[in-house]
Amino acid sequence: MQTVDLTPGPPRSYTVSGRLLFIIIMTVIVICLFGCSKPQADEVPKAAPAAKVENSVQESELATVKLSPQAEERLGVATALVAVEQVSQTRTFAGEIVLPPDRTMSVAAPVGGTLSASAPPAVGVHVRKGQPLFRLTPLLAPERDLRVQLERDVTNAQARVDAARIRFSRAEQLLRDRAGSEKAVEQAREELSLAENDLKAARERLERYDKEPVSADVAISVNAPRDGMIQKVFASPGQTVTGGAQLFEVVSLNTVWIRVPVYVGDLRLIDRRQTARVHALNEAPVAPSRQARPVNAPPTANPLNDTADLYFELANADGSLRPGQKMGVTLSERGSEESLVVPWSAVLHDTNGGTWVYENTAPQQYMRRRVDVRRVMDSLAVLARGPAVGAKVVTAGAAEIFGTEFGTGK
Helix, strand or coil: CCCCCCCCCCCCCCHHHHHHHHHHHHHHHHHHHHHHCCCCCCCCCCCCCCCCCCCCCCHHHCCEEECCHHHHHHHCCEEEECEEEEEEEEEEEEEEEECCHHHEEEEECCCCEEEECCCCCCCCCEECCCCEEEEEEECCCCCCCHHHHHHHHHHHHHHHHHHHHHHHHHHHHHHHCCCCCHHHHHHHHHHHHHHHHHHHHHHHHHHHHHHCCCCCCCCEEEECCCCEEEEEECCCCCCEECCCCEEEEEECCCEEEEEEEEEHHHHHHECCCCCEEEECCCCCCCCCCEEEEECCCCCCEECCCCEEEEEEEEECCCCCCCCCCEEEEEEEEEEEEEEEEEEHHHCEECCCCCEEEEEEEECCEEEEEECEEEEEECCEEEEEECCCCCCEEEEECHHHHHHHHCCCCC
16 A cells, blocks of 8 residues: 655746746847748839829709890890600601603604704703604605696696686675675675685795705694693704604602601501601701601511512602602601700800700809700700709890800800
């Protein structure tokens, strides 16, 4: 059996060894920290911004132009209210001027013959109905010894004149001798007059034969069938043509059609009963335009472009529209909508194409407001964005206020 001594002995000292252990641990930590850390790279300076806005101004904080009552009166400033109206929706297409089918007339030679004309027709010349354009001499087989027959007619007519003159002289003598009557004298005078007319006609035929042997009495005048412009000429003076050969075409431009190709998917949206507004492609929205009414025309389409054609008729009394000319055509859609509207005269354009109006915010005070114009109808600008309903916008004198704001006005 082993005996254990539990009697307490002198205490052991751990003070020096503990401090040494603490120092060793802290030294290792510091070495690790400095050994594992990397030297910081030199800081890269930040690049300067590409653009810098100074004294920026929001559109809601644009300058306010204040006019004196005298300046306002001198500029003739007038205002109108921004309103909401029910406006029809429209679309603009490119149309082509074409000729109606019944506006072109072709003139053909009634018989074969040779053409002649003192002033031959030319393309682009306007003619009147009934105006002679060609003279056609038919191709006839000349009669043998025609001159001999004409001379015999002259001789016979001369003989009848001599005989009638003798009878007339005898009737007058009998009347003077009171052996005849007034009636016999009148009959003799009438016979003498007829014989003299026959002699004159026979001599004229002989003279024409000497100048134009065959065509003296059979030439035909070819006249313009209607008022219009000569579009094509197929023959010239001196040319021999056959019967039925085309000589020229006359076209009337008083009324023309305009053909409007529309995408087939949009046909159901177009109100085909409404008139179309025809205008030039490069004209301003308020420039003069023409009204064209819809017409029933043969259906045409272009399968390559997926379009179908609509036709409208418009007057062209001045002849300014030509076949093949491109025009802008504004068509109405079936639906309508409410939208902000202002007079078109109130809208200004800046150098970048932006659209603005001047709002009268207080007496003699005007602030420029941006607007987005969707389209122009007659004299109204339909807006997608603009001042509130009821706001006053300048309709006269806006350009002068714009110049005053930017220092270009007087």
